[in-house]
Amino acid sequence: MTKRAKSYKVGRDAGTGRFITVKQAERRKKTAVVETIKRR
Secondary structure (H helix, E strand, O other): OOOOOOEEEEEEEOOOOOEEOHHHHHHOOOOEEEEEEEOO
16 A cells, blocks of 8 residues: 555646646746645
């Protein structure tokens, strides 16, 4: 059994809402957002 993180980060394009990589989102601060999603 592997241990899972309690939360993880995803990148999202602010204009379209599409998922992108976290690296891309950090690079494009004006047009992208890094969201932290909690696991249940």
